[in-house]
Amino acid sequence: METVLKRTPEPLRSVLIKHRELLKFAIVGGTTFLVDNGVWYVLKLTVLEPKPTTAKAIAIIVATIVSYILNREWSFRTRGGRERHHEAALFFVISGIAVVVNLVPLYVSRYVLHLEVPHVTRLVQEIADFASGSIIGMVLAMFFRFWGFKKWVFPDELGQRRRDGDQVTRLR
Numbered sequence: 001m002e003t004v005l006k007r008t009p010e011p012l013r014s015v016l017i018k019h020r021e022l023l024k025f026a027i028v029g030g031t032t033f034l035v036d037n038g039v040w041y042v043l044k045l046t047v048l049e050p051k052p053t054t055a056k057a058i059a060i061i062v063a064t065i066v067s068y069i070l071n072r073e074w075s076f077r078t079r080g081g082r083e084r085h086h087e088a089a090l091f092f093v094i095s096g097i098a099v100v101v102n103l104v105p106l107y108v109s110r111y112v113l114h115l116e117v118p119h120v121t122r123l124v125q126e127i128a129d130f131a132s133g134s135i136i137g138m139v140l141a142m143f144f145r146f147w148g149f150k151k152w153v154f155p156d157e158l159g160q161r162r163r164d165g166d167q168v169t170r171l172r
Helices: 002-007 010-018 020-044 052-075 084-112 122-153 156-171
Strands: none
Touching: 010 020, 020 052, 020 122, 052 084, 052 122, 084 122
């Protein structure tokens, strides 16, 4: 990331450095977006075809595990400082709430608006699923996660402990 920042023109570089955590969080989000949708479509087009919401929930869980590892070790590396099991528990509680936030638009699309076969064509169903589950739901959940992770999982006031630990490790 440092190499990319060095090659970025100055006005933009200052903004990116100022919002480094958000940028890293967005990159992790893009990665987990691909994981989420890859798993979701594999499941919903095969073994869980009649249960798209269940397939999406499983995909979100897989993507959440990937997200925890990447956010802890990269996005919020200098924050936090709780015991790992406590931090992980908070991460998964916030992420669990975000799963519900993410699923609500898909549920509404399928079961309230009836944007599913036989009420609409397969193409309309797939577009509605993608828009509601992968765009609207994911964006709402992303804002909730970023806020929750910064506030409760990786709070900056605990970050000093983690930053001090990194310095001690580097000195050895």
